[in-house]
Amino acid sequence: MRWPASLVAGSGTFAVIAACALLGPAIAPxxxxxxxxxxxxxxxxxxxxxxxxxxxxxxLSRLLFGARLSLLMGLGATLFCxxxxxxxxxxxxxYGGRVDEAIMRLIDLVISVPPILMGILILSMxxxxxxxxxxxxxxxxxxxxxxxxxxxxxxxxSEEFVLAARAxxxxxxxxxxxxxxxxAWPPIIVESALRITFAIMLGAALSFLGLGVHPPASxxxxxxxxxxxxxxxxxxxxxxxGVVLCITVIAVNLIGxxxxxxxxxxxxxxxG
Amino acid sequence: xxxxxxxRLAYIAVILAVMSVLIxxxxxxxxxDVAQMIVGQFATDEQIRAVRGRLGLDDxxxxxxxxxxxxxxxxxxxxxxxxxxxxxxxxxxxxxxxAVLAGVSIVLVAAIGIxxxxxxxxxxxxxxxxAVSIGTYFxxxxxxxxxxxxxxxxxAGYLGWFPATGYAPxxxxxxxxxxHLVLPVATLVSGLVAHVSxxxxxxxxxxxxxxxxxxxxxxxxPEALVxxxxxxxxxxxxxxxxLAIDVGMxxxxxxxxETVFSxxxxxxxxxxxxxxxxxxxxxxxxxxxxxxxxxxxxxADLLYAFFNPRIRYGNAVAR
Numbered sequence: 001m002r003w004p005a006s007l008v009a010g011s012g013t014f015a016v017i018a019a020c021a022l023l024g025p026a027i028a029p030x031x032x033x034x035x036x037x038x039x040x041x042x043x044x045x046x047x048x049x050x051x052x053x054x055x056x057x058x059x060l061s062r063l064l065f066g067a068r069l070s071l072l073m074g075l076g077a078t079l080f081c082x083x084x085x086x087x088x089x090x091x092x093x094x095y096g097g098r099v100d101e102a103i104m105r106l107i108d109l110v111i112s113v114p115p116i117l118m119g120i121l122i123l124s125m126x127x128x129x130x131x132x133x134x135x136x137x138x139x140x141x142x143x144x145x146x147x148x149x150x151x152x153x154x155x156x157x158s159e160e161f162v163l164a165a166r167a168x169x170x171x172x173x174x175x176x177x178x179x180x181x182x183x184a185w186p187p188i189i190v191e192s193a194l195r196i197t198f199a200i201m202l203g204a205a206l207s208f209l210g211l212g213v214h215p216p217a218s219x220x221x222x223x224x225x226x227x228x229x230x231x232x233x234x235x236x237x238x239x240x241x242g243v244v245l246c247i248t249v250i251a252v253n254l255i256g257x258x259x260x261x262x263x264x265x266x267x268x269x270x271x272g
Numbered sequence: 273x274x275x276x277x278x279x280r281l282a283y284i285a286v287i288l289a290v291m292s293v294l295i296x297x298x299x300x301x302x303x304x305d306v307a308q309m310i311v312g313q314f315a316t317d318e319q320i321r322a323v324r325g326r327l328g329l330d331d332x333x334x335x336x337x338x339x340x341x342x343x344x345x346x347x348x349x350x351x352x353x354x355x356x357x358x359x360x361x362x363x364x365x366x367x368x369x370x371a372v373l374a375g376v377s378i379v380l381v382a383a384i385g386i387x388x389x390x391x392x393x394x395x396x397x398x399x400x401x402x403a404v405s406i407g408t409y410f411x412x413x414x415x416x417x418x419x420x421x422x423x424x425x426x427x428a429g430y431l432g433w434f435p436a437t438g439y440a441p442x443x444x445x446x447x448x449x450x451x452h453l454v455l456p457v458a459t460l461v462s463g464l465v466a467h468v469s470x471x472x473x474x475x476x477x478x479x480x481x482x483x484x485x486x487x488x489x490x491x492x493x494p495e496a497l498v499x500x501x502x503x504x505x506x507x508x509x510x511x512x513x514x515l516a517i518d519v520g521m522x523x524x525x526x527x528x529x530e531t532v533f534s535x536x537x538x539x540x541x542x543x544x545x546x547x548x549x550x551x552x553x554x555x556x557x558x559x560x561x562x563x564x565x566x567x568x569x570x571x572a573d574l575l576y577a578f579f580n581p582r583i584r585y586g587n588a589v590a591r
Contacts, residue, residue: 112287113558114565116524117542121558124546125298201415205528208417209543224418228532231421232429242418249413 007258013251017244021067030058032065033216041234051236053227059240062218066241069219070248073134073212074200078192080138081145081199086188088142089149090176094157100150107143115140116205123211130219133212137199148191152184159183186263193256197249204245220245277574284566288559292344295558296337299551340555350552354545359556363538367560369439370530370537374522376453377460381522382515385465386508389472393507394499396477405473408466416525420459420532427455437534456533460525464518471514476507509576516572523565 020027029049036056044051050059092103113121122136156162157180165175206212207221215222220241227238311319324330328339343350349359388408392401414422428436434455440448479485480503488502489495527539534540538561545553 109287109290112291112566113562114520114523116527117558117561120527120542120546121295121298124554197413204415205417205524209528209531210547221417224421228421231425235425238418238421242415242421245415245418246410246413249415250409253409253413 004258004261006254007262010251010254010256010258013247014255017067017248017251018071020064021071024064024068028058028061028064030061032062032218033057034061041230041237043234044236050240051234053234053237054230059223059237062223063220063241063244065217066219066223067244069130069213069217070200070204070221070245073130073137073203073207073219074196074252076131076134077137077141077199077203078195080135081141081195082188082192084138085142085145086149086181089146090153090180090184092146093150093153094172094176094180103146103150107146110139111143115202119202119206120209120211123206128211128214130213133203133206134199137202137206140202141195141198145188145191145195148187149184152187153180156180156183190256190260190263193252193259197252197256200245200249200252273574273577276577277570280570280573284563284570287566288563291562292341292559293337295555296340297333299555300333300336344559349556352545352550352553354548354550354553359553362541362553363556363560366536366538366541367564369535370526370539373453373456373460373530373535373537374519374526377457377464378515378519378522380457380461381464381468381518382511384461385468386472386511388465388469389511390476390499390504390507392469393473393476393480404469408469411462412466414463416459416463417528417532419462420455420529423455423459424532437532439535452535456529456535459529459532460522463525464521467514467518467521468511472507472511475510476503479503479507482506512572512576516569516576519568519572520565523561523568 025032029047034057036052039048039052039056040054042048042052042056048058048060050063052058053062088103092100110118118140119133119136122139123132126132162175162179165179170179203212204219204221204224207219208225210222210225213219213222215226218226223241224238224245227234227241231238311323328336331339340350347360349363351357352359352362355362388404392404395401424436427433434451436455438452440452442449480499485498485503488498493502523539526537527543529535530537530540531543538557542554542557542561544550545557
C-alpha cells in the first residue's frame with residue numbers, strides 16, 4: 001500500500017523528534033541543569049545553538065531533555081485513554097441496558113467539567129509528577145474514546161459474523177476480543193492519533209500553569225512558562241520550545257490525516 | 273421543547289450535586305493544613321487548635337460537607353481565606369470580566385470562522401482556498417499559551433501597540449478598556465476560528481452540491497443570492513454544534529489566557545487560589561465554572577434545536 005504524503009511527512013518528522021527525545025541526554029551538548037551565571041541570556045550562536053536562559057543553561061540541552069517528558073505525557077495520556085476507554089466502550093456497546101446506562105452516566109459526569117479544569121482539579125490535589133499529568137489528561141479524553149468505541153461496537157455487534165458467534169454460544173469476552181475488537185480498530189487508531197496531539201498540547205498547558213513537572217526538570221510547557229518573565233530580553237528561550245512543540249503537534253496531526261486516508265473506508269470510497 | 277429544557281435543568285442539578293461532593297472530597301486531600309496556613313508558620317499548637325476548632329476542621333468530613341452544602345444552597349459561598357472577604361462578590365466580579373472576554377471572543381470566532389469557511393468553500397480548489405486551509409492547519413497546532421506569548425512579544429513588545437498584560441475597567445475610558453482586551457481576545461480567537469472555518473467549509477461544499485442549490489441556480493438566481501439565501505442557512509447547522517464544543521474549549525483557553533495576560537477573571541482567580549491553597553475559593557470557583565459550563569452547553573443544544581427544524585426535542589430525548 002502506498003503511504004499518503006501526509007503520513008510520510010508526519011511520521012518522518014515525528015521519528016526525528018522521538019529519536020531526539022530518546023537520545024536526549026546522550027546527544028545534548030550540555031547537561032540540562034548546568035548553570036553558568038557568566039553566560040546568562042546568550043543569544044543563539046555557535047556554542048549555544050538556541051542560546052541560554054536566565055541561569056545560563058543551554059536551551060537546546062533543556063529542549064532535548066524536555067522532549068522526553070513532553071512526548072511521554074502525550075503518549076502516556078493517550079495510552080491511558082485507550083486502556084480505560086476501549087474496554088468501557090466495548091462493554092457499553094455490547095451489553096447495552098444497565099451496563100450501558102451506568103457507563104454513560106459516568107461519562108456524563110466527566111464531561112460536565114471543562115477539560116482543562118478537570119486536569120487542574122486532579123493535579124492540584126497532590127504534588128506534581130509527569131505521570132499524574134498524563135493520567136489526568138488521559139481521563140479528560142476517556143469519554144470521547146468510550147463514545148467512539150461504543151458506536152463502533154454497536155455497529156459491528158449486529159453484523160452476521162457476530163450473530164453467528166453468539167449463536168455458536170461463544171463467551172462474551174471471546175466475541176468482544178476476537179470478533180469485534182479486531183474490526184473496531186481503524187477508527188480507534190485514527191482517533192488516538194488525534195488524541196495524542198490534544199494530549200501533548202493540554203499536557204504542555206498544564207505544565208505551563210505549574211501543574212506538571214517540577215523544576216529544575218522541565219518539559220516544553222514549563223520551559224515556556226519559565227521564560228515568560230524575560231520574554232523581552234531573551235525571546236529565544238520561550239520561542240525554541242514553543243516552535244518545537246508546534247512542529248511536533250503538526251507532525252502528529254499529519255500522521256492522523258494520513259491514517260484516516262488509509263483506514264477510513266468512507267473517505268477511500270469518496271476518493272475512488 | 274419546554275419539557276426537554278426542564279429535564280436538562282434537572283439533570284444539571286444532579287450533576288452539580290455529585291460534583292459538589294467530588295470537589296469537596298478532592299479539596300480535602302489537597303496538601304497543606306488550612307489552619308496552619310491561616311495562622312502562619314510560627315504559630316503555637318494552641319493557636320492552630322483554636323483555628324481548627326473555629327473552622328470546624330476537626331468535625332467528621334460528612335458533617336463539614338453538609339455544612340458547606342447547606343450554606344451553598346442559601347447562596348453563601350463562604351469566605352476566601354487569603355483575601356479574607358466573602359467569595360460571592362469576588363466571583364461575581366471575576367465572572368463578569370470573563371464573560372466579556374468569552375462573549376467578544378465567541379462572536380468573533382463565529383463571524384470570522386463562518387466567513388473564512390464560506391469564502392474558501394466558494395473558491396474551492398483555488399490558491400485562496402489552499403491558503404486558508406494551510407493557515408487554519410497551522411493555527412490549530414499552536415497552543416494558546418504559546419500563541420499568547422508570541423502576540424505579546426510582537427504587538428506589545430516590538431510594535432508597542434497594546435499593553436502586554438493587565439485590565440482596565442470601563443471607567444478608565446472605553447479606549448483604554450478596549451486596548452487591554454485586544455490581545456487576550458486575539459489569542460482566544462486564533463485557535464478556535466480554525467475549527468469553525470474548516471467545518472463550515474466542508475458543510476458548505478456539501479450543501480452547494482445539493483439538489484435545491486442546483487435548482488436555485490437553474491432558475492437563474494445570482495450566485496451571491498444562492499449562497500446567502502439557500503446554501504448558507506443549511507450549511508450552518510453543523511457549525512452551531514462545533515461552536516457549542518468550542519464553548520468548552522474557550523473556557524479552557526480562558527484559564528490559560530487570563531493567567532498569561534494577568535486578566536482578573538474567573539480563570540485567573542481559580543489558578544491563583546489553587547496556588548495559594550485557598551480551599552473555600554477553589555471549591556466555589558470550580559463549582560461555579562461547572563455550572564456555567566453546563567448552562568452554556570444547554571444553551572448551545574437549545575440553539576441547535578431551534579435552528580434545525582428536523583430536531584425539535586419533543587418526546588424523543590437525544591440520549
